[in-house]
Amino acid sequence: MRADTPAAASVLAWDLPTRLAKWLLAALVGLAFASKYYGDPAMVWHQWNGLAILVLVVFRLLWGVVGGSTARFAAFVRGPSALLGYVGGLLKGRPAHYLGHNPLGALVILGLLGLVAAQGLTGLFTTDDIIVYGPMTPVASDATMARASALHQQIYPFLLALIGLHVVANLAYSLFGRDNLVRAMITGRKPAAAYVDRAPATPGSVIAALTCLALAVAIVFGGIALAGGNPFP
Template identity: 70%
Template sequence: MDAPLSRSAATTPPATVLAWDLPTRIAKWLLAVLVGLAFASRYCGDGALVWHQWNGLAILVVLVFRVLWGLVGGSTARFSRFLRGPGAVLSYGVAMLRGRPPHFLGHNPAGGWMVIALLGVVGAQALTGLFTTDDIAVYAPLTNVVSDETMARASAWHQQIYPILLLLLGLHVAANLAHSFLGSDNLIAAMITGRKPRGTFADRDPATPGSVARAVGCLVVAIATVFGGIALAGGNPFP
C-alpha cells in the first residue's frame, strides 16, 4: 500500500494557474482559422466566393459570441477585467521600455485594446462583406435590400479595411511571439493550454472559468443574432 501523502505535499499549490477559459481559447483559435480561410478563399477564383461568404457568416457568429462572452464569461475573458484607461496603457508601455513590465494573468493593458481593435476591424470587414457582390453570380446576403450605390460603397470599404486588418494581425502575432520567446510570458502556450506558471500577477489570481451552460447559451444567441438578423432585414442568410 502506498504511503499517505505528507501534509506539506498535500497542500502544495499547483505549479500553474488558470489564465483563460476554454470558450475564450476556442473562440480565439477558431476566429484565427476562419480569417485565414477567408483570406485564402478570396484568391481561389469565383468558385470559392460562396465559401468566402460562409466564412464571413461564421466569423460574425464567433464575433458576436466573443462579445457576449466578454460580458458574462470567465473573469479574464470579460472586457471589464482587461480594458484599462490610457494612463494604464502608457504606464505599461513605459515599463516595457525599461524592461520591467508587470505580469498579467490575462491581457495586459496594451493587449486588451489590441483585442478590441481586432474584433472591431474583423467585424467591420465581415459586416461590409454582407453587402458586396462580384456583379456576375455571387451576391452577399444583404445585397437585395440596399441600393447599387450602397453596394459599391460597401465593396470599396471591404477592400480598404483589408490592409488595416493585415497590419493589426501582423502586430498581434509579432507581440505574441516577442512575449513568448523574448519575455517571461509564453502567451502562445497559455492560449493553447489555458494556463500560466504560478507567479505574482498585477490582476487577480487565479482566473475563474465561465460555465458551459452560459457558453452554449451565448453561442445559440450568436447564431440567432447573425442568421435571424439577416432574415429579419429581408436578406438571404444562406448563400
C-alpha cells in the same frame, strides 16, 4: 508545460470557450483569405466563412460580458493611466506582469475584433457586380453596395497589418518575455506568479458558453433574415 507539472505550479489564465473562440476565429480568418483567392467563383464558401466569423465575433462580444474573468471587457480593457504606466514599464524593459491581456494587448484585441467585425459586416453588402452577391445585397441600394464593396477591400490591408503586429508581439513576448503567451492560449494555464490582475482566472460556465453561441447564431442569421436579406448564400 511539462506533463508532471503539479497543479499548484500553474494557474488558469484562459477558460476553454475563450481559447476555442480565439483559435477558431484565427482559423476562419485564414480560411477567409483562402476562400477569396482559391474558392468557388461565386464565393459561396467565402460567404459561409464570413457568416461563421460574424457568429464567432458576436459570441466573443457576449462572452466578453458573461464569460471567464480574463475574457471580460470590463476586466481587461483599462484606462489611459494604466495604459501609460504599462507602456512606461515596457519601454524600461520591465513590463507589469498580467495574467490576462495587458493594457496594450487589450487595445490590439479590441482593434482585431473591430476590424474583423467591420470586414464581416461590409462583406454582407458586398458585390463584385458580376456574380458575387453578399447576403444583404437583395435589400441594399447600389450606393450602399458600392460603398461596402470598396470598404471590404480597403479594410483588408489594415486587418492584415494588425494581425501581423499581433502575431509578432505574441511571439516576442513568448520568446523574450516572462511567459509563453502562445502556449498559455493553447493550454489555458500560466505559471503561478505575482500578477497585477486577479489570478487564477475564474472560468465561465459551459452552459453560458453554449447559450452565447446559440444567441450569436440567432443574432447573425435572424438579423439578416429580419432585415430582408438572404442568410443562406
